[in-house]
Amino acid sequence: MKQMNVESFNLDHTKVVAPFVRLAGRKQGIKGDEILKYDIRFKQPNKEHMEMPGLHSLEHLMAENIRNHTDHVVDMSPMGCQTGFYLAVINHDNYDEILTVLEKTLDDVLQATEVPACNEVQCGWAASHSLEGAKEIAREMLSKKDEWRTVFVEEA
Numbered sequence: 001m002k003q004m005n006v007e008s009f010n011l012d013h014t015k016v017v018a019p020f021v022r023l024a025g026r027k028q029g030i031k032g033d034e035i036l037k038y039d040i041r042f043k044q045p046n047k048e049h050m051e052m053p054g055l056h057s058l059e060h061l062m063a064e065n066i067r068n069h070t071d072h073v074v075d076m077s078p079m080g081c082q083t084g085f086y087l088a089v090i091n092h093d094n095y096d097e098i099l100t101v102l103e104k105t106l107d108d109v110l111q112a113t114e115v116p117a118c119n120e121v122q123c124g125w126a127a128s129h130s131l132e133g134a135k136e137i138a139r140e141m142l143s144k145k146d147e148w149r150t151v152f153v154e155e156a
Contacts, residue, residue, distance in 0.1 A: 007037075008079075013045035018083065019144050020151045021099060034091055035074060038098060041084035042141050049082035054133020056125070057115045059085070061134055064116045065108040069101045099148060109138035 004010050007025045024039040043049050050058070055078055062085065063076045072092035078085050089098070112131060120126045 008039065011039075015152050015154075016041065016045060017147075017150060017153050017155075018042065018044040019141055019147055021095075021102065021148045022151045023095065024086070034093070036089050036093060038087040038089070039084060040087055040102065042137060043083040045081065045083050050137055051130075051133060052082070053128050053130035054137050055082055057118070057129045057131055057134035058109065058137050060115050060117055060123070060129070061109045061112055061138075062105050065112075066101060066105040068108070069104045070097070099145075102148075103142065103145060106138040106142050110135055110142075 001010070001012075011024075018041040020039075020041050022039045022041075023036060025037040027035045027037075029035070059076070059078050066076055066087075067073050070089070070092070072089040074088040074090050076085060076087050087098070087102075092098075112135070115129050115131050115134070117123050118126055118129050123129075
């Protein structure tokens, strides 16, 4: 396989076993800051995916709530393939703490009574949301938290 510029394009998606959380990259800034990118995979690639209304609401809920648990978040973004999210953090190289922050954030999703910024002023597609869909995805991910450290089939 030809080496690609995008890290995830070099990942053999047929050999991973979701759900998992893996460190997918690091970038050093010219002043010494370090950005770490985590692949938070909710669904098995090419076998299943998150439906857009639930995924969209999960994005809003996680992006808003994760910042209540750490000051290191740069970005939390959904994958176009609808199987997971990327989490970028700055100057925070502690995998166990990332897992704890993710668990707390998903617990927040389960407690939510509304989707933040779910309106036409703050969202580009406000009609496409599902709080219950987001909760279902979060519930499933949390039920498998013991599997988050296992990325590849041969590790399982």
